[in-house]
Amino acid sequence: AQSVAQPEDQVNVAEGNPLTVKCTYSVSGNPYLFWYVQYPNRGLQFLLKYITGDNLVKGSYGFEAEFNKSQTSFHLKKPSALVSDSALYFCAVRPLNTGFQKLVFGTGTRLLVSP
C-alpha cells in the first residue's frame, strides 16, 4: 500500500534558525513526491516536487527538499526560518509506473516559528 509518514506533529524553531520537516514514504515503484503548505483558513499551496534528476529540489519561499531513495525520505528544509513560515506542512506521494492516480498525503506537521 502507498503511504506517507510525517513523524512529527509539530516542529518548533526560532526565527533565523534552520528548519527541517521530516517525511518518509512507502510506494511500489518510483515516486513523485510533493510538499504543500496550508496557512490558516486557506487551501493547500504547492511548495515543490521531486520527479527525477537532482536529489536536491528547490521550491517556493526559500524551501528545499532532499530526496533520499535508500532511506525513502523527502525531508523539507529551509536554512533560515521566518515567523511567516508558521503553517501546516503536508508531504504527498504519487507512485510512478502504476495506474494509481491519486496523491497520498501525510498527516501534516505544524511548524511554529517563534520570534
Added chain:
Amino acid sequence: DSGVTQTPKHLITATGQRVTLRCSPRSGDLSVYWYQQSLDQGLQFLIQYYNGEERAKGNILERFSAQQFPDLHSELNLSSLELGDSALYFCASTQVADSYNEQFFGPGTRLTVL
C-alpha cells in the same frame, strides 16, 4: 489566489440532510479532485474527474457522489449527513489528468453537521 473557487465557504446543516458543494477549476484546467480534511482522518482523496468523466476514486462513501459538468465545474453531493461528515472539503484542479502535476487547491468549504 490559486484560481480555483469553491462555494459556499461555510455550510451548517443537520444530520440526515443533503448538501451540494461547488467547485470551479482554474481556467484551462480539465481535471478536478475532491478531498476531505478532518481532524481524525487527515487529508483524504475522495474522487477525481477529468473532462467530465470519473478518473479515479478514493475513500468516497456511497452517500457521497460527484459530477463534472460540460463547463468543467464540479459538484460534490453529500447525503444522509452524519456528525462525522463535518470537515473541510477541498477541490483542486490540474490541466491534465495525471496527478504528477502540482494541484491547485481552492479555499475549501467548511461543513458543520449538527
